[in-house]
Amino acid sequence: MIIGHVVAKRVYFLVFAALMILLALTVTLAEVNLGRFNIVVALTIAVIKMLLVMLWFMHLRYSSHLSWAIAGAGFLWVVVMFALIFSDYLTRSWLGGVHVP
């Protein structure tokens, strides 16, 4: 009896191919000047790559809902940290005349 889900080899190779294509895409798009949107594009591709690795290579797709909740909690707290810190830094100039160190 095999415990856990055995993923077909083909799926791993497909995920790997997708990761390589996304790497080529992100490097190509970095050469195009999109101004401040360059980083948005690069990070969006990074998030897609992360999801591919997490769902298939790390078997999260086949893991218990408890594991989903724990992994999600990690990212939720990072989002909270980002939101609170940037609600401070990005709004400091609104007060006018306040120099941000």
Add this chain to the structure above:
Amino acid sequence: MHANNPNLKHQFSTLEQQHHSYVAGMWVFLATEILLFGGIMVSYTVYRFQYYEAFTAGSHDISLPLGTVMTAILLTSSLFMALSVRASQLNQPKLCALLLAITIILGLIFLGMKAFEYYDEFHKHHFPGRHFAFHGVHLTHVALFFSFYFVMTGLHAIHMMIGIFLLALMAVLSLRGHFNSERYEPVEMAGLYWHFVDIVWIFLFPLLYLVGTAQ
């Protein structure tokens, strides 16, 4: 059945429960790691917004082709890692050890390239400190970029060294017959750690290497 199965630890009722407990426990640890690297990435983003030109200039100076090859090597190592867990699941301990060895070699190549990159940056006096030098303006702010560069990639490299040690341990245990279809969790946990370190690099690559390419 319970007392007779050597693959089942006494605190668990079933093999499925044992498996889910391993995975959930590992994700608790990985969640703390997400916050460790997340915290550094938040502070990096704050300063990138404030010293945009300096961070772009600093990023220009690290080699994008080298970074791209390093990313490709790490992604390939993750494929072999996933395949080695699969081999362990399917009762193929020798294949598992072989695939782990390939993963380790790819990891060592990555670290070798990182060492070459560090050597290059030291040589150009880009290590922050008394001897820091950089052509152009924004000197102190470019030094801040390089501080982030060395801390982020350094912490990542330490994680990789721990990962390589764990994978080597798993390869030895696999050859000694410690794992089978009902009990291969240690290999899978080492794999989760390795994939996580890969994900950290997936974010470090755009943050450090790609920010200044087009500008």
